[in-house]
Amino acid sequence: MSEKSSREKIMESAAELFYYNGFKGTSIRAITARANVNVSLISYYFKNKQGLLETMTVDYYERYLELVENLLEDRQDDQPAERILNVIEEIIQYKYENFQFTCFIQRELSLDNIFIREMFSTYVAKERYLMNEMVNTVANVLELKGASKDALHIQLKSLLNAPFMYANDWQKGYAWDQSSQSFIRAYIETFKKWLPLSEHST
Amino acid sequence: MSEKSSREKIMESAAELFYYNGFKGTSIRAITARANVNVSLISYYFKNKQGLLETMTVDYYERYLELVENLLEDRQDDQPAERILNVIEEIIQYKYENFQFTCFIQRELSLDNIFIREMFSTYVAKERYLMNEMVNTVANVLELKGASKDALHIQLKSLLNAPFMYANDWQKGYAWDQSSQSFIRAYIETFKKWLPLSEHST
Incomplete structure (x- = not known):
């Protein structure tokens, strides 16, 4: 069974947090904490x-x-x-x-x-x-x-x-x-x- | 023919300005200017x-x-x-x-x-x-x-x-x-x- 990629995990966590707290109310750090990945991956995959x-x-x-x-x-x-x-x-x-x-x-x-x-x-x-x-x-x-x-x-x-x-x-x-x-x-x-x-x- | 009351004119102007500019984007002064009434009537009729x-x-x-x-x-x-x-x-x-x-x-x-x-x-x-x-x-x-x-x-x-x-x-x-x-x-x-x-x- 293949694990979800970090990229996917970030997008899923972001969808959840955006839903509850809005775009402005969601920090990058909250997204990476929820996805359990390193914060640097945001800039690696998505720039910001x-x-x-x-x-x-x-x-x-x-x-x-x-x-x-x-x-x-x-x-x-x-x-x-x-x-x-x-x-x-x-x-x-x-x-x-x-x-x-x-x-x-x-x-x-x-x-x-x-x-x-x-x-x-x-x-x-x-x-x-x-x-x-x-x-x-x-x-x-x-x-x-x-x-x-x-x-x-x-x-x-x-x-x-x-x-x-x-x-x-x-x-x-x-x-x-x-x-x-x-x-x-x-x-x-x-x-x-x-x-x-x-x-x-x- | 009875004229519209100042109170009605204020509410009509406010509806128009709220529609175009939102509640936050509309000032009391803009409302009274559009309604062509004195600005003090807002506090008289509506407090604020x-x-x-x-x-x-x-x-x-x-x-x-x-x-x-x-x-x-x-x-x-x-x-x-x-x-x-x-x-x-x-x-x-x-x-x-x-x-x-x-x-x-x-x-x-x-x-x-x-x-x-x-x-x-x-x-x-x-x-x-x-x-x-x-x-x-x-x-x-x-x-x-x-x-x-x-x-x-x-x-x-x-x-x-x-x-x-x-x-x-x-x-x-x-x-x-x-x-x-x-x-x-x-x-x-x-x-x-x-x-x-x-x-x-x-």
Whole structure:
């Protein structure tokens, strides 16, 4: 069994500490202490804390966008509704598997800071393009046209992000055990019932 | 025709400036200059900037929660689905009529600061209670039970907030003219098609 590399351990510890304490509230020393590695490895692998955040963000978005792109390409022969429901499920699963970083990055994106703006202009544009493909498919099944596609886009994006936007709120108010799959499975199932596509999918 | 009171003018100017520059980024002097009133009126009506924010927040939430409460009570004889669709529409209209303050307060709520936590523990609790009433109705129509109600709650809340959470994003990416009703009408219509209740409503 191969051990996790120091690089991986640093990124995992950083995701956890960023989630709890924010980017500014997390020191390099706290990250390396948690990862149980020498502090010099930060500069060796990532240059500095900002470089670590950039690496993690690029890694997260590259994998996310590649996943969505492949899913949209691979299943072109399926029924449109079935194809979209599958993409929705896989996106939520991906975000859930990277729970802490997803919550953290969603929160960061709501701030208006220069790094975030520069860093994500490419990713947000790419994501919007892929979401548009999904929206067009959904809009056809729902027989929506024109302006209401924008409205659908907002709704779809918001439903894909909701469990990770309001995470603190839900964890206080509901029986959401973050370590179990059960909440996220219920979320996906409700999403499918909610989205009136399922009746068209068979 | 009665003129707006100085108190109203101050609150309107504050909503606008908070929206663009945030609470910290807005000075009392900027608010009174925009409202074209004497700076001493802030201490007269609101004590200070914090007091102004508290008054605006209380006012916004009291009206919002009363609206929802009344809607849920008034229309108990209607079909459940029709009743909920009406509440959804009225909530989005209310938030849209208070567009700048809604966007501002949504953004503030995503921050973890002491004022927000203390200020809203009552309102967030009351809102959750009312949302639960809505969710129970929707869940019955959709035949959802147990854990999936929490999932539905998140989805409903997120769809009611989405146009005001991502406002910057949408205004850049889409043809959203904030001064016109057309986007918000399309949003509501898509919401209704999206929510598979309409087929049960007649």
